[in-house]
Structure formats: C-alpha cells, structure tokens
Amino acid sequence: MPSNRPYTAIARVYDLLDLPFEYRRYRPIRHLLFESTGGNILDAGVGTGRNMAFYPPGATVTGIDLSPAMLARAEKRKKPLGVSCQLLEKDVAATGLEDSCFDFIIATFLFCVLDDEDQLPALRELKRLCKPDGEIRILEYQLSEKPLTRFTMRLWAPWVRFMYGATFDRQTERYVPDAGLTLVEDRFVFKDIIKLLILRP
Ligand SMILES: C[S@@+](CC[C@H](N)C(=O)[O-])C[C@H]1O[C@@H](n2cnc3c(N)ncnc32)[C@H](O)[C@@H]1O
Numbered sequence: 001m002p003s004n005r006p007y008t009a010i011a012r013v014y015d016l017l018d019l020p021f022e023y024r025r026y027r028p029i030r031h032l033l034f035e036s037t038g039g040n041i042l043d044a045g046v047g048t049g050r051n052m053a054f055y056p057p058g059a060t061v062t063g064i065d066l067s068p069a070m071l072a073r074a075e076k077r078k079k080p081l082g083v084s085c086q087l088l089e090k091d092v093a094a095t096g097l098e099d100s101c102f103d104f105i106i107a108t109f110l111f112c113v114l115d116d117e118d119q120l121p122a123l124r125e126l127k128r129l130c131k132p133d134g135e136i137r138i139l140e141y142q143l144s145e146k147p148l149t150r151f152t153m154r155l156w157a158p159w160v161r162f163m164y165g166a167t168f169d170r171q172t173e174r175y176v177p178d179a180g181l182t183l184v185e186d187r188f189v190f191k192d193i194i195k196l197l198i199l200r201p
Contacts, residue, residue: 006162006163006164006165007047007065007066007067007069007070007164007165008067008068008069010163010164011048011067011069011070011072011073012069012073014047014048014070014073015048015050015073017163022050025190025194026050026108026109029139029189029190029194029196030050030051030053030054030108030139031054032137032139032189032196033051033054033106033108033137033139033196034051034054034055034056034104034106037056037059037103037104037106037135038056038058038059038103038104039059039060039102039103039104040059040060040062040101040102040103040104041055041056041059041060041061041062041102041103041104041105041106042061042062042063042064042097042102042104042105042106042126042129043055043061043062043063043064043085043106043107043108044064044092044105044106044107044110044126045064045065045066045092045107045108045109045110045113046063046064046065046070046071046074046087047065047070047073047074047108047109048070048073048074048077049063049073049074049075049077049078049081049083050108051106051108052074052077052078052081052083052085053081053083055083055085060085061083061084061085061086062085062086062087062088062097062102063085063086063087063088064087064088064089064090064092064095065087065089065090066089066090066091066092067089068089071087071088071089074087075087092107092110092114092122092125092126093114093118093121093122093124093125094121094125095125095129097129098129099128099129100128100129100130100131100132100134101129101131102129102130102131102134103131103134103135104134104135104136104137105126105129105130105134105135105136105137106136106137106138107126107136107137107138107139108138108139109139109140109141109166110122110138111138111140111170111172112140112141112166112167112168112170113164113165113166114170116170119170119172119174119175120175120178120179123172123175123176123178123179123181123199124179124180126179127179127180127181127201130201131201132201134200134201135198135199135200136181136198136199136200137196137197137198137199138172138196138197138198138199139189139194139195139196139197140170140172140194140195140197141166141168141170141193141194142168142169142171142188142192142193142194142195143168143169143193144191144192144193145192146192149191149192149193153168153193168193172197173186173197176197176199180201181199181200181201182199182200182201183197183198183199184198184199184200185197185198186198
C-alpha cells in the first residue's frame, strides 16, 4: 500500500505552496484534459480539486485520492464552484470500482508521485476502469532536455521529492504497452517539461 504521508502533512498548505505554479503553468493547460469530454469521468489523484473548475457541465465526476486530508480540501472546494462530484478515498492501483465504468479518466500530476513499481499497476487499474471506447488523459512532468532548465529542475528535485513525494523523471509512457493501452498522443503542453499523454484501451 503506498503512503499518503507527504500529502497528510502538506494538505493544509498545498494550494498556497503551489500557487505560483498553478497560475503560471497549470491553470492555462488544465482545460486540455476536459475538452470534448462528458459522461462518467474519473479524476484520479483529485488532490484539493484543482481540476474541478474545468469539469464539463452535466458530467458525472468521481474523484479519488489516497489522502483523506487532500480529499477534505477538495470537498470544501465543491460548494463555491457549484460542482457536484463524488469524492472517494482510494488507491489508484486498487480502487475496487466496477470494470469499464468511465468514459474518460483524468490524472494530473499523479504519476510523478507514484513510485516506479506502482506505475504499471496504476495504469492497469485505469485500463480496467476505462470503457473500451474511452480515453485516459494524463498530465505529467518530464526532465527538460535544455541544459539550464534541466540543471534547475535537478536543483529543485530533492525539495519536490521531500515535500510532494514526486520526481520529474517517471517516464510513465514506458509502461503503457504492458498495461494493454495504446499511446495515441504524447505532446508537450508547457515548454519541454509538462506533457499530455492520451491513452486508449
Ligand atoms: C501532486 S498532487 C496532484 C493533485 C491534483 N491532481 C492536481 O492536479 O492538483 C498528487 C495527488 O495524488 C494523490 N495520490 C498519491 N498516491 C496516490 C495513490 N496511490 N492513489 C490515489 N491518489 C494518490 C496524492 O494524495 C495527491 O493528492
């Protein structure tokens, strides 16, 4: 069972800590995850609910997260945004949810937090939950190829690992074929450090 320790400790200050990145990097690209989506949607690793403002009207959204403290923050965010979604405490690698129940599965900055050995089980679980004609959309960090940016990211890495349990070099796409998924899109959406992966069963 993975640990939710970092997020229990930082849930109260997570939004504040992340604020500059949220406004400069993440907010302008979050809409990409929800474009042309609808039906049943899973927000895996929902965190404090930062994707909520982009949920398509009329969709039935379920948010899962390992950390009760992060889920409590997400619960508070629902009302002011007028969002209705179900929030559940679940490990993404073993959700216990029904097979093929989601049209779209969204995971923003979840896989950078999952250890290497948890990447494949998590992708396999998402494939099980995704309808055969559904889609999985993932937003993730990658180490830049540009020397100065790469150096700066490496300087930040110990802090990011300590605070968030995250790393910049997970290479989630490596596990896609073994999970029985097909990578249909793989493109950078912020410089050469944040990429959008679109997978289909
Ligand atoms: C970096 S935060 C991203 C939160 C949100 N998706 C966002 O875009 O702001 C990662 C989240 O993944 C959750 N998480 C970590 N491991 C998990 C697991 N095994 N199953 C479900 N959620 C997990 C953490 O508790 C945390 O809320």
